[in-house]
Amino acid sequence: MWAYIVRRVLATIPVMAVVALFVFSLLYIAPGDPAAVIAGDQATPEDVERIRASLGLDRPYLVRFADWLWDILNGDLGTSIFTNLPVSTMIAQRIEPTLSLMVVTILLAVSIAVPMGVVAAWKQGTMADRAVMGFAVLGFSVPVFVVGYVLAYVFALELDWLPVQGYTPISQGFLPWIENLILPAIALGTVYIALIARITRATMLEVLSQDYIRTARAKGVGQRAILFLHALKNAAVPIVTVIGIGIALLIGGAVVTESVFAIPGLGRLTVDAILRRDYPVIQGVVLLFSFVYVLVNLVIDLLYTLFDPRIRY
Amino acid sequence: MSATSLPPGVTIPPGLAIAKLPGDILPEVKPKRGAIGFLRRHPTMAIGGGLLLVMVLVAVFAPFLWTKDPTALAPALRTREPSADFWFGTDMLGRDVYSRVLYGARVSLIVGFSVAILASIAGLVIGLVSGFNRLADSIIMRVMDGMMSIPPILLAIALMALTRGSVRNVIIAITIAEIPRVSRLVRGVVLSLREQPYVEAAVASGTRTWKIIFKHILPNTLAPLTVQATYICAAAMITEAILSFIGAGTPPIIPSWGNIMAEGRALWQVKPYIVFFPAVFLSITVLAVNLLGDGLRDAIDPRLAKRI
Amino acid sequence: MDNRPVLLEVENLQTHFRTMDGVNRAVDGVSFHVRSGETLAIVGESGCGKSVTAMSILRLIPEPPGKIAGSIRFQGRDLLGLSDKEMRDIRGNEISMIFQEPMTSLNPVLTNGQQIGETLRLHQGLSKSQAEERAVEMLRLVGIPEPGRRVREYPHQLSGGMRQRVMIAIALACNPKLLIADEPTTALDVTIQAQILDLMRDLKTRVGAAIVIITHDLGVVAEVAERVVVMYAGRKVEEAPVADLFRTPRHPYTQGLLGSVPKLGSSLTGQTSRLSEIPGLVPSLKQKIPGCVFASRCPKASDLCRAVPPGLALKAPGHFAACHYAEAEGSVAA
Numbered sequence: 001m002w003a004y005i006v007r008r009v010l011a012t013i014p015v016m017a018v019v020a021l022f023v024f025s026l027l028y029i030a031p032g033d034p035a036a037v038i039a040g041d042q043a044t045p046e047d048v049e050r051i052r053a054s055l056g057l058d059r060p061y062l063v064r065f066a067d068w069l070w071d072i073l074n075g076d077l078g079t080s081i082f083t084n085l086p087v088s089t090m091i092a093q094r095i096e097p098t099l100s101l102m103v104v105t106i107l108l109a110v111s112i113a114v115p116m117g118v119v120a121a122w123k124q125g126t127m128a129d130r131a132v133m134g135f136a137v138l139g140f141s142v143p144v145f146v147v148g149y150v151l152a153y154v155f156a157l158e159l160d161w162l163p164v165q166g167y168t169p170i171s172q173g174f175l176p177w178i179e180n181l182i183l184p185a186i187a188l189g190t191v192y193i194a195l196i197a198r199i200t201r202a203t204m205l206e207v208l209s210q211d212y213i214r215t216a217r218a219k220g221v222g223q224r225a226i227l228f229l230h231a232l233k234n235a236a237v238p239i240v241t242v243i244g245i246g247i248a249l250l251i252g253g254a255v256v257t258e259s260v261f262a263i264p265g266l267g268r269l270t271v272d273a274i275l276r277r278d279y280p281v282i283q284g285v286v287l288l289f290s291f292v293y294v295l296v297n298l299v300i301d302l303l304y305t306l307f308d309p310r311i312r313y
Numbered sequence: 314m315s316a317t318s319l320p321p322g323v324t325i326p327p328g329l330a331i332a333k334l335p336g337d338i339l340p341e342v343k344p345k346r347g348a349i350g351f352l353r354r355h356p357t358m359a360i361g362g363g364l365l366l367v368m369v370l371v372a373v374f375a376p377f378l379w380t381k382d383p384t385a386l387a388p389a390l391r392t393r394e395p396s397a398d399f400w401f402g403t404d405m406l407g408r409d410v411y412s413r414v415l416y417g418a419r420v421s422l423i424v425g426f427s428v429a430i431l432a433s434i435a436g437l438v439i440g441l442v443s444g445f446n447r448l449a450d451s452i453i454m455r456v457m458d459g460m461m462s463i464p465p466i467l468l469a470i471a472l473m474a475l476t477r478g479s480v481r482n483v484i485i486a487i488t489i490a491e492i493p494r495v496s497r498l499v500r501g502v503v504l505s506l507r508e509q510p511y512v513e514a515a516v517a518s519g520t521r522t523w524k525i526i527f528k529h530i531l532p533n534t535l536a537p538l539t540v541q542a543t544y545i546c547a548a549a550m551i552t553e554a555i556l557s558f559i560g561a562g563t564p565p566i567i568p569s570w571g572n573i574m575a576e577g578r579a580l581w582q583v584k585p586y587i588v589f590f591p592a593v594f595l596s597i598t599v600l601a602v603n604l605l606g607d608g609l610r611d612a613i614d615p616r617l618a619k620r621i
Numbered sequence: 622m623d624n625r626p627v628l629l630e631v632e633n634l635q636t637h638f639r640t641m642d643g644v645n646r647a648v649d650g651v652s653f654h655v656r657s658g659e660t661l662a663i664v665g666e667s668g669c670g671k672s673v674t675a676m677s678i679l680r681l682i683p684e685p686p687g688k689i690a691g692s693i694r695f696q697g698r699d700l701l702g703l704s705d706k707e708m709r710d711i712r713g714n715e716i717s718m719i720f721q722e723p724m725t726s727l728n729p730v731l732t733n734g735q736q737i738g739e740t741l742r743l744h745q746g747l748s749k750s751q752a753e754e755r756a757v758e759m760l761r762l763v764g765i766p767e768p769g770r771r772v773r774e775y776p777h778q779l780s781g782g783m784r785q786r787v788m789i790a791i792a793l794a795c796n797p798k799l800l801i802a803d804e805p806t807t808a809l810d811v812t813i814q815a816q817i818l819d820l821m822r823d824l825k826t827r828v829g830a831a832i833v834i835i836t837h838d839l840g841v842v843a844e845v846a847e848r849v850v851v852m853y854a855g856r857k858v859e860e861a862p863v864a865d866l867f868r869t870p871r872h873p874y875t876q877g878l879l880g881s882v883p884k885l886g887s888s889l890t891g892q893t894s895r896l897s898e899i900p901g902l903v904p905s906l907k908q909k910i911p912g913c914v915f916a917s918r919c920p921k922a923s924d925l926c927r928a929v930p931p932g933l934a935l936k937a938p939g940h941f942a943a944c945h946y947a948e949a950e951g952s953v954a955a
Contacts, residue, residue, distance in 0.1 A: 018459025
């Protein structure tokens with residue numbers, strides 16, 4: 001067991017190394033002179049030279065990568081070209097809203113999506129099933145900012161139930177904090193709910209057609225126990241896996257959601273960095289998000305044993 | 314049993330035990346054929362395909378659909394509400410939103426289709442190589458694992474942040490972000506096919522690799538790849554809109570749905586229609602592609618062929 | 622004459638399924654009865670409707686797309702008229718069932734003890750610890766070594782034969798009056814098959830349950846059954862006491878079925894004969910067949926057979942066959 005965990009944790013190191021190399025190399029994959037692009041159209045040749053030097057573009061590629069990696073391992077993500085602040089400081093300032101949004105969205109989405117998928121599978125072919133599947137395909141099709149605007153228009157502008165935009169730190173009270181997060185969480189969570197509901201339904205359908213479910217029925221087990229005791233536990237591994245993988249959708253969506261709802265988080269930081277071509281910030285955010293993503297999926301992998309006794313390490 | 318239904322020459326001997334056949338307990342099902350049958354069997358594919366076709370026609374024939382020049386500025390006609398003259402109103406520079414939305418279909422569809430095709434081809438090649446060559450596989454899959462650890466939209470954003478906005482660069486950036494998933498899919502199919510007895514037999518009898526690929530692997534990969542391609546197409550259209558919306562995508566001069574919404578963003582609380590119309594068109598188009606993909610998947614995967 | 626009371630009476634059972642390309646009449650007008658403590662075998666090829674018949678008795682057919690009609694009287698109550706709740710009280714309690722696939726019929730994420738104990742807790746209201754105690758007893762009863770340890774293990778830690786023993790323990794936990802066994806030995810090794818059949822016979826005498834055994838294996842039939850129902854294409858074609866059926870099968874289908882089984886030891890005595898086979902294919906159950914369902918493959922079939930469906934007629938004591946040309950007692954030619 002412990003040996004497996006150690007092995008699994010070690011296995012993420014090459015993955016993270018590839019991520020780091022990739023994020024670092026983005027500067028060179030992108031066509032054109034990065035220094036010129038970052039400097040912008042109105043830049044003088046001196047500006048370009050200055051940026052070239054600050055990026056260390058005049059030194060060999062691998063040397064720069066080694067330096068950069070060493071700095072990162074020491075917690076130094078570089079310095080913003082625009083603000084001249086350390087990237088790690090800028091991220092630290094912006095992390096709370098994004099973390100809040102993510103956590104609220106995941107909790108909300110999972111508690112809505114799993115029962116939705118279970119009901120759809122149980123009532124396969126009925127109106128309830130069709131409604132869930134219809135919602136799922138819509139959730140995949142309507143982009144997050146469209147959902148965001150519709151929600152904000154209806155529930156904030158027209159009905160005035162919730163604030164239109166902004167963020168209140170949790171230190172100023174739970175209620176104002178959650179009030180500001182409900183609409184963004186629903187907007188961000190829509191595609192995630194669609195994803196989880198769909199995989200839950202598909203997996204549950206698969207499980208419900210298994211022989212052991214027939215055995216349970218033959219034993220006189222009631223519908224609820226069949227769904228939630230016999231079936232859902234068997235369906236747990238694929239569902240939990242998708243919950244983990246789907247976080248990628250949330251990370252991408254957060255960038256947009258934070259723009260729509262004016263939440264001063266990492267997504268907003270990213271958008272601002274793009275407009276200012278502040279590349280060290282973009283690199284830092286991408287690296288951080290990827291690291292969190294890998295970590296979450298690692299933890300989920302290790303949780304499999306809780307759901308399925310056949311999985312042994 | 315009445316005697317009239319008996320064939321000539323058959324008589325019922327006296328005392329013969331005759332079963333009384335029970336009647337039907339379910340209404341008869343008549344298999345539907347033709348267009349109606351197709352619609353009934355594959356409603357999602359029919360609806361999705363139909364909607365997508367309409368969108369393609371709109372994109373192609375945009376100049377003939379009572380549109381104006383989508384880039385023509387008219388400061389005097391700024392932010393007009395939708396009316397008989399301006400069906401979807403005008404934006405803050407006085408451009409006709411209806412015309413811009415119709416022309417915007419071109420960008421979305423071009424990006425969607427191009428990314429789907431390019432990512433499929435690249436993923437197919439990479440997947441085949443890593444499915445057949447162990448050494449290449451270990452390297453390629455390491456790289457793919459790393460790339461898949463970067464959320465795709467973030468990856469596309471990071472790529473676009475460093476290039477000048479153009480439709481071509483948007484396509485390249487989204488394609489790069491989508492390649493790992495396609496490669497994984499193809500590799501998975503190749504590896505499972507290689508275990509099949511008929512492929513093993515072909516390998517054992519010394520059939521050349523390229524022949525095995527063309528005879529056995531490609532035909533079986535095409536179906537799941539086509540389904541995947543439709544989902545990629547849908548995802549790419551959304552990603553393009555997101556990139557344009559946050560200012561890292563299609564250059565503002567080109568009317569794309571993401572751009573129109575980005576421009577309407579500042580005014581969305583007072584002039585919601587500028588955001589509304591491109592949003593509806595984008596959503597319907599992505600929906601059409603997703604429905605088409607779902608329909609294809611159901612048609613291809615017989616396990617999911619469901620009873621009525 | 623058998624004067625044990627009738628436990629289960631199935632009359633004119635129809636189980637149909639709606640599919641995309643027509644109605645599948647899997648079971649179409651089947652009647653039979655089971656007496657207390659009796660062992661009845663239902664035999665036939667795969668697809669003849671025997672498993673669907675078994676599933677229909679417990680109403681395990683999903684409705685829709687399926688639909689069950691006719692009557693299934695168990696101890697005088699028509700099961701088809703019961704509410705879902707009343708039906709659940711019967712399942713696993715008064716009527717229980719074991720299935721063909723021991724490898725997949727047990728829930729992989731629940732312990733053996735949980736799965737045995739669940740029926741006891743449901744139907745006898747035992748507490749968790751009482752149920753586990755009883756589960757250990759049941760495991761011992763079905764001959765599983767180290768029951769105290771096995772009860773906390775999961776099904777995947779057991780062999781196929783052992784899993785079928787667990788299934789039997791689940792089925793017998795509440796002392797049912799009727800046990801339906803759907804191909805209980807088909808998926809097992811031959812040596813294990815014999816053990817399982819022995820176990821079933823042994824437990825049957827102890828518990829006193831009636832058994833309906835569904836099988837395509839005539840060896841199993843000869844070993845355990847008292848009476849046999851032969852099904853073909855969703856209909857019952859013959860019914861007889863087991864010895865009578867093997868000695869003088871009356872329906873051409875049964876004759877063909879028996880002719881396709883190798884006789885043990887025949888090669889030693891030098892009396893080898895070719896195994897006969899039944900020509901043709903089972904007709905599609907999605908078409909209505911006006912006459913005899915076996916007519917398309919029957920050597921004796923005439924225009925009469927194709928037009929007029931034969932009824933079940935008494936051919937010898939307790940022996941019914943649905944064939945216009947089946948001979949009755951005394952007039953058997955060969």
